[in-house]
Each structure stands twice: as structure tokens, then as C-alpha cells.
Amino acid sequence: MNTPWGEIPVQDAHVHFFSHSFFTALAAQKGQGESVADIGHTLGWQMPLPEHERLAETWAHELDRHHVAKAALIASVPGDEDSVAAAIAHLPGRFHGYFMVNPVSPDATARVEAGLTRKGLRGVCLFPAMQGYSMHDPRVRPILDVAATQPGCVVFVHCGVLSVGVRRKLGLPSPFDMRFSNPIDMHAIALKYPKLHFVVPHFGAGYFREALMLCDLCPNVYLDTSSTNSWTRYEPSHADLKTVFRHALEIVGPRRLLFGSDSSFFPRGWHSAIFEIQSRALYEMGISADDARLIFGENLARLLS
Helix, strand or coil, X not given: CEECCEECCEEEEEEEECCHHHHHHHHHHHXXXXXXXXXXXXXCCCCCCCCHHHHHHHHHHHHHHCCEEEEEEEECCCCCHHHHHHHHHHCCCCEEEEEECCCCCCCHHHHHHHHHHCCCCCEEEECHHHHCCCCCCCCCHHHHHHHXXXXXCEXXXXXXXXXXXXXXXXXXXXXXXXXXXXXXXXXXXXXXXCCCEEEEHHHHXXXXXXXXXXXXXXXCXXXXXXXXXXXXXXXXXXXXXXXXXXXXXXXXXXXXEECCCCECCCCCCCCHHHHHXXXXXXXXXXXXXXHHHHHXXXXXXXXXX
16 A cells, blocks of 8 residues: 555454344344344445355455455454354455454353364454453453464454444444453453463553553553544543554554554445544654554564464
8 A cells, every 4th residue: 555654565453344144133133123224224334245255355345445455354243253254265365354252152162263263263352341241250261262272363352432333323222331441451361371462452442541551561462553543532631643652652662553444334445544544643753664564564464474
């Protein structure tokens, strides 16, 4: 991709794969005979076909249009890992595959083992506040044990403020529990699994200070830069994106930052404005082309190799 530093191969560490299965699950939660087509009409979004390969092709075309080399696709509802597995099998080498797991489910460990060992997936996504569990819940341990046996695997743990825009637009409740959102909860766990790489998205989404503390103490924890990072409005100093990047680079360093767009739906497609805002902020800060290459792709490629 053409960037302020010249041509850089960009890899996006955070793209939601909103499959037909994902919208089917939302329609079921909506109830009253709601269909996927009804969901699409309410949202004004393009609904994917049931064949996951078609959505994979749509994303590949979209990434090609923006000259994005590769993206991590996230199956964004527990039990939907087959959608991303189908995408990466259909277009080998085009995507990385992540999937959401609820450790409270009785089949969670089996799903993780199957996803990582047989379906070609590389990222296990945990949302403690969404599903109401602590990272210290004993049901989380078997999942981490499985992930730790797989080189090139990451465990993505959402911390901080959690607001799911699609649920809000559909009028669905979001009974999330922020007691389980603090990155500090990961400290002892990251130390216990020193060879397992953890990713905290959105700079900790409001727990920026705590996320920096965690990364400073645990060299196996990475931050992803995804979304508009509107959580900065909670900062007492009303920190802007440059300030966030500056602190992150000072404490975490360029080798543990992963660019992400938090793209998700069509017709918007790949959220190029996020890339433009973040690349411009980093360029104006004066970071080197070498560091830009790390943040915008090389770090993710190294993690998942």
C-alpha cells in the first residue's frame, strides 16, 4: 500500500467476519420471526449469502481494492468458527483466522482444539465482560493450555469499554459486566504462559494506563490499535491519538503494536479512514519507515508465522 513512508505491505489485525451465521444468531435474539433479510433492512447493510466462501471473496476483493496484503478475520459470535475456517480454506494465504470462544460453554476447549489443530485458525478471542467470566475462572485455563501448545497462535482478550454497535442499532440488550474488563486481570496469566502471545485490542479501550502497565511487565502482551479509539474521551487529559501512540511507543515499543481497522460490514467495507488517521498521526510524530512497517504488518506476520 502507498503510505506516507512509501510502499508498505499492510496487514490488518482486526476485521470482523460478519457471516450469514452471525446475522442468523442476531435474528434469533431479535425474535418475533425476524429474518436475516429483516436485519439487513433495519441496519441498511448488505447481508452476506449463506456460503461463507462468497463473503471471503467479497473481503478479498475489498482488501485488494485498498492494497491490503492480508487481514485477520474474526468469527464474531461463539460457535461461528467454521465461517472463518471456510474463508481461509477457500483462499489460502489471503487471511488469518480468529474465532470467538465462550469458556463457560461445555464444549469450549474442544472447539479451541479443533479450531487451532484442524481448521487452520490462529487466534482465540475472549470477551470476558460480554460473557461474564473472569480471566481467572478455572474454565479459562484449559483453553490457554491448548493455545500454548500451538506455535504462531495468539489469544485476543477484549478489555475496557465494550459497545457492540450492531446490537445497539437492533435494539438488543448488551448486559456486559465491566468488572471483568481490566487488563490487570491478565498479569498473572500472561506471566504463567510466557511463550503464549496475548493481544489487547483498542489500546485497552479506556484502560490505557493499565494496558501499558501490563505490557511493561509482560513482554508477551501486544496492543492492537483498532477502531476510532473514542475511549480517549474518558482520559482526564482528553488525550488525542498522537498522545496515545507516543505513550505506547515509549513503553511498549514499535514491535508490539498491531495496526487494526475494526472493519466489519458492507457496503462500508474496509475502514480506510482508520488507516489514514493512524498513519498520518504516526508520520507526523516522525516514526521511521522501519517502525511503520512493523506496526502496519510485520509484527502480525511474525506473531502468526
